[in-house]
Amino acid sequence: MSNLVDQTDPRIPTDIAEASQWRLMWLKFKKHKLALISLYLVGFLYVLAAFAEFFQPFDPEVTSRRDVFHPPQMVQFLDRTEDGTRFRPHVLGTTLSRDPETLATSYERNPDEKIYISFLGKSEPYLLAGFIPMQRRLIAPTDPDERFYLLGGDRLGRDMLSRSIAGTRISMSIGLVGVAMSLFLGTLIGGMAGYLGGWFDSVSTRAIELILSMPTIPIWLGLSATIPANIDPLMRYFAITVILSLIGWTELARVVRGRFLALRTEDFVTAARLDGARPRRIVFRHIMPSLMSHIIASVSLAIPAMILAETSLSFLGLGLLPPSISWGVLLKEAQNIRSIAQAPWLFVPGFFVLIAVLALNFLGDGLRDAADPYAQDQ
Amino acid sequence: MTQQNLPADHPILEIKNLVTVFETRHGIFNAVDDVSLNLVPGETLCLVGESGSGKSVLSRSILQLVDRPGRIASGEILLHEAHPSSKTEQTRSLDLAKLEARSGVIRNIRGRDIGMIFQEPMSSLSPVHTIGSQITESLVLHEGLNKKAARDRVIEMLRRVEIPNPEKAIDQYPFEFSGGMRQRAMIAMALICNPKILIADEPTTALDVTIQAEILDLLNDLKKQNDMAILFITHDMGVVAEIADHVAVMRHGKVIENGNVQDVFDRPKHDYTKALLKSARDSQIPSPDRLAQRQVQPIGAPILEASNLRKEFYGKTGLLGMTQTTLVAVNDASFTLHEGETLGVVGESGSGKTTLARCIQRVHSIEAGQLHYTNRGGDRAEISQLNDAQLQPTWRDMRTVFQDPFASLNPRMSVSQIIGESLLLNGMTSPVDRRKRILELLDLVGLPSSALERYPHAFSGGQRQRISIARAIAPNPRIIIADEATSALDVSIRTQIMDLLQELQKELRLSYVFISHDLGLVRYFCDRVLVMFKGDIVESGDSETVCTQPTHDYTRALLSAVPITHPDQRGSRQRFRYENG
Numbered sequence: 001m002s003n004l005v006d007q008t009d010p011r012i013p014t015d016i017a018e019a020s021q022w023r024l025m026w027l028k029f030k031k032h033k034l035a036l037i038s039l040y041l042v043g044f045l046y047v048l049a050a051f052a053e054f055f056q057p058f059d060p061e062v063t064s065r066r067d068v069f070h071p072p073q074m075v076q077f078l079d080r081t082e083d084g085t086r087f088r089p090h091v092l093g094t095t096l097s098r099d100p101e102t103l104a105t106s107y108e109r110n111p112d113e114k115i116y117i118s119f120l121g122k123s124e125p126y127l128l129a130g131f132i133p134m135q136r137r138l139i140a141p142t143d144p145d146e147r148f149y150l151l152g153g154d155r156l157g158r159d160m161l162s163r164s165i166a167g168t169r170i171s172m173s174i175g176l177v178g179v180a181m182s183l184f185l186g187t188l189i190g191g192m193a194g195y196l197g198g199w200f201d202s203v204s205t206r207a208i209e210l211i212l213s214m215p216t217i218p219i220w221l222g223l224s225a226t227i228p229a230n231i232d233p234l235m236r237y238f239a240i241t242v243i244l245s246l247i248g249w250t251e252l253a254r255v256v257r258g259r260f261l262a263l264r265t266e267d268f269v270t271a272a273r274l275d276g277a278r279p280r281r282i283v284f285r286h287i288m289p290s291l292m293s294h295i296i297a298s299v300s301l302a303i304p305a306m307i308l309a310e311t312s313l314s315f316l317g318l319g320l321l322p323p324s325i326s327w328g329v330l331l332k333e334a335q336n337i338r339s340i341a342q343a344p345w346l347f348v349p350g351f352f353v354l355i356a357v358l359a360l361n362f363l364g365d366g367l368r369d370a371a372d373p374y375a376q377d378q
Numbered sequence: 379m380t381q382q383n384l385p386a387d388h389p390i391l392e393i394k395n396l397v398t399v400f401e402t403r404h405g406i407f408n409a410v411d412d413v414s415l416n417l418v419p420g421e422t423l424c425l426v427g428e429s430g431s432g433k434s435v436l437s438r439s440i441l442q443l444v445d446r447p448g449r450i451a452s453g454e455i456l457l458h459e460a461h462p463s464s465k466t467e468q469t470r471s472l473d474l475a476k477l478e479a480r481s482g483v484i485r486n487i488r489g490r491d492i493g494m495i496f497q498e499p500m501s502s503l504s505p506v507h508t509i510g511s512q513i514t515e516s517l518v519l520h521e522g523l524n525k526k527a528a529r530d531r532v533i534e535m536l537r538r539v540e541i542p543n544p545e546k547a548i549d550q551y552p553f554e555f556s557g558g559m560r561q562r563a564m565i566a567m568a569l570i571c572n573p574k575i576l577i578a579d580e581p582t583t584a585l586d587v588t589i590q591a592e593i594l595d596l597l598n599d600l601k602k603q604n605d606m607a608i609l610f611i612t613h614d615m616g617v618v619a620e621i622a623d624h625v626a627v628m629r630h631g632k633v634i635e636n637g638n639v640q641d642v643f644d645r646p647k648h649d650y651t652k653a654l655l656k657s658a659r660d661s662q663i664p665s666p667d668r669l670a671q672r673q674v675q676p677i678g679a680p681i682l683e684a685s686n687l688r689k690e691f692y693g694k695t696g697l698l699g700m701t702q703t704t705l706v707a708v709n710d711a712s713f714t715l716h717e718g719e720t721l722g723v724v725g726e727s728g729s730g731k732t733t734l735a736r737c738i739q740r741v742h743s744i745e746a747g748q749l750h751y752t753n754r755g756g757d758r759a760e761i762s763q764l765n766d767a768q769l770q771p772t773w774r775d776m777r778t779v780f781q782d783p784f785a786s787l788n789p790r791m792s793v794s795q796i797i798g799e800s801l802l803l804n805g806m807t808s809p810v811d812r813r814k815r816i817l818e819l820l821d822l823v824g825l826p827s828s829a830l831e832r833y834p835h836a837f838s839g840g841q842r843q844r845i846s847i848a849r850a851i852a853p854n855p856r857i858i859i860a861d862e863a864t865s866a867l868d869v870s871i872r873t874q875i876m877d878l879l880q881e882l883q884k885e886l887r888l889s890y891v892f893i894s895h896d897l898g899l900v901r902y903f904c905d906r907v908l909v910m911f912k913g914d915i916v917e918s919g920d921s922e923t924v925c926t927q928p929t930h931d932y933t934r935a936l937l938s939a940v941p942i943t944h945p946d947q948r949g950s951r952q953r954f955r956y957e958n959g
Contacts (some may be wrong), residue, residue, distance in 0.1 A: 267786035
């Protein structure tokens, strides 16, 4: 009879019995289709950022006086010649003409001139990710001296596609680096506040409230104004991330503190204490794993905020400065009325920002829903 | 009332082959699987089953209250209405299973024809509306009464559910009511439109035993007065014995036994029903196993002595927390625990029994008093003022089994990690030794070795409690503090866990401090008992003596509220109420 009463419900499948929390989270995350798509998109953006040079058709710094504000060109896949039609991607060449009265420039399509594009074509040598010497790019003009502009050119004739891809590296990584720093500060301070309680909790909570009550944009502006203008671009990049994470850690600290407060009184934590675990072991072995998923979720929601912050600062001219390339720096070029009227493709980096932020937000939402795989769901 | 036109014994609600399914990521889950039941006016049908057996889903299906992704897949729920004017035995029937969940028809039936009481009186009443306005709501909706008339009806109803001073109570908010009063208000709300059917989903589970008894009496009276059909859902056979006319036992979504209460209690057919009945009967007698064991292995020397323990909690109230309030959770508690003995601590919620347990284990600090622990070597030491590091050896000998099997196991650690933690921290660093010991422990608590690498979510409540026990006995302790260790479990599993604890006591020579709100359980399981009331130990002594010749009024009240174990005993017990606030 004992077997009868204690037997498990035959209607419940047993295949998830040995699934760890990560597997359960993945099972739950997978149900969130939008988040899953976003995950792939975000992954793609980071691949783009890591191997930016390979994906750029041209060096983003190379100028071309003949191609100032060159409009985007369409790729033609089928090449029609006297010999017949065959698959050979190319763009049609353009000729620059200037109106004799208004001096306005305009580009005329020239169907006789074809610039062929080759897949994994040869280009001038470059260093992938700064240290791997390479000579091929994903797409390149078959004749290395020719240029094409899939997303148009800027005021110095630089390729916007290459520049946007180059901007991915700084813009996407500033989120990661900034969040990593806020993560460190946030978990440390939030965790101590939650676990220790007492005066440390009161002081840090008040400090967080103080920081959160201050308007962020003026603080960023003030802090970035103190960075010397002639400093090395790399140093400036780090200075900006530090400024962003100085405010970014507060939200994370709050989340961590709240979870700690909730978990500290859980029976399994008391059980660990009675098992003889020291405070450090309780925190890292017993409490932290329960927190990890929540931290990941709030991190993935903090990254887009960082990206937006960097973009706004650079747009206002107080963040990164040329020659660094970030989406914000690129968008600064689109500040004047002339670009709206004459070269709307200068807003392309804004589209990248939009995609990145939306994808990260959806991903964060999905992660947050999946973060607690033990919550009741049918 | 219209149902008097129905022929006697004619069911007012017929459930035929009902199937309610939930679509989960693992496929379709039949929560209610081909269930057929009848509700007859003036009779109570008790639906018994453990958690997850589908009894709540069944009751919600009747009112079309199943939340998505659940839905009624097939079957009929026929509500028979007698036509008020007809003298013949003609009835009109309506199939509730066919109705849309949001349709006007089912909304009219809810509250008017079928009333419902939920388990948790705390969350089923809105905290921001007065009791009166919440009860009036359904009167206004279903009968279109004006305010004055509705108010009079509500006051009358509150009087019938024995809420004292109903003229005042009608304008009070739920937070001003105690749990029992709230449940009475819930009942008043369900009955205000004179429904012909009342569905009560574990209405007394969240209440203390003494209040549970009162609510059951009230429901019984109301059933007779209104000639209502009651569908009463419970997991407690004692409650069934008290109020049922018919019993249906549910398991894994199916009704496995269905019949008259006398038949089911006297001639249970299914093994599962037998197990349920056995566990109910256990509360009437001391465990024969325990008595036999004490003959062979008498209770030894004192190992834990507490004298005048006092624990206070501080709170801050008033503006800016300037006023300090003190709550004395345990006041002047003295007792002795002997080797191989089981000491029960009984009291209702808020009596300080859990705090006492945490104090003797020194999870909490102690304000005053002494606590002496005698270890295996015979050294007697004062432990009331030690810090965590100094308490390590004591904690190895004194372990806990927690109440909630879901909160006490870290969901992110596998079973072997959970049980192995204390072994690892107490110096068993070799993984091979640890694994051997864990397998030994799993065997001891009756779990298969395949449990080793599984995570807690793969186990049922009873199995989790076995893991918890394995963790407790891992470092070879001498004292186990079981804090309501069985109260979150279904009755049938409860008996098994108790038997397991008893078995372990015999093999490992353990002493138990067994904390419970159930005096019947304590009588079965414990040698001696402490009765706690509001932080004080009001009575202590041999458990048989306390249960048969109580000296304190509060103990008498507790005893009188212990549910009976057979329908024949109905009315044999007089209710006591301990009013000393």
